[in-house]
Amino acid sequence: DTGVSQNPRHKITKRGQNVTFRCDPISEHNRLYWYRQTLGQGPEFLTYFQNEAQLEKSRLLSDRFSAERPKGSFSTLEIQRTEQGDSAMYLCASSSYRVPGEQYFGPGTRLTVT
Amino acid sequence: EDKVVQSPLSLVVHEGDTVTLNCSYEVTNFRSLLWYKQEKKAPTFLFMLTSSGIEKKSGRLSSILDKKELFSILNITATQTGDSAIYLCAVEPTANAGGTSYGKLTFGQGTILTVHP
Numbered sequence: 001d002t003g004v005s006q007n008p009r010h011k012i013t014k015r016g017q018n019v020t021f022r023c024d025p026i027s028e029h030n031r032l033y034w035y036r037q038t039l040g041q042g043p044e045f046l047t048y049f050q051n052e053a054q055l056e057k058s059r060l061l062s063d064r065f066s067a068e069r070p071k072g073s074f075s076t077l078e079i080q081r082t083e084q085g086d087s088a089m090y091l092c093a094s095s096s097y098r099v100p101g102e103q104y105f106g107p108g109t110r111l112t113v114t
Numbered sequence: 115e116d117k118v119v120q121s122p123l124s125l126v127v128h129e130g131d132t133v134t135l136n137c138s139y140e141v142t143n144f145r146s147l148l149w150y151k152q153e154k155k156a157p158t159f160l161f162m163l164t165s166s167g168i169e170k171k172s173g174r175l176s177s178i179l180d181k182k183e184l185f186s187i188l189n190i191t192a193t194q195t196g197d198s199a200i201y202l203c204a205v206e207p208t209a210n211a212g213g214t215s216y217g218k219l220t221f222g223q224g225t226i227l228t229v230h231p
Binding site (some may be wrong): 055 | 118162219220221
């Protein structure tokens with residue numbers, strides 16, 4: 001399977017705990033995006049990478065959120081001191097630099113904070 | 115701030131009906147408008163539109179963009195139960211006047227389409 005993969009698919013955590021999600025993009029794509037989606041809403045942009053460089057981060061994103069793409073391949077998204085409002089589906093997508101809008105999404109990680 | 119509004123928010127039809135989904139947008143520097151289909155999983159890419167008045171078509175699905183009036187429509191003819199999904203519209207801006215894009219998409223809320231047999 002050469003699509004975008006994400007792990008874990010589901011995560012249940014208690015408020016205040018830290019969580020980390022992983023995304024493996026399509027291998028030839030150098031752009032990687034993180035989005036968050038809540039029920040009844042479209043995906044909301046969080047951050048994006050070109051190779052290993054994080055080039056933009058949403059102003060709405062709390063300092064508790066951090067993302068890395070250390071070798072320009074897989075990426076991790078960490079949420080520190082989780083809050084109930086962080087409960088959402090976290091989607092990763094990748095694209096080529098030639099057609100950045102045509103993004104291929106992974107299956108997502110559903111986070112539930114209790 | 116870029117904005118996308120879709121209508122209707124939900125639609126229930128019977129197999130064989132034709133549906134039209136609407137998307138209006140505001141974006142500072144327009145590069146493209148995209149349609150995605152989301153079933154019980156991740157969004158999948160349908161169309162990218164960059165020029166006004168040129169219809170993109172794939173099977174029973176088609177879409178057109180009006181850059182003057184800032185909207186797009188997605189048509190689905192002869193609907194099937196497998197078309198039941200959330201249809202998402204998104205806009206892609208350019209990062210600057212030079213036309214470089216980051217691929218930072220702003221999505222609408224989506225239209226939930228339910229097709230009954």
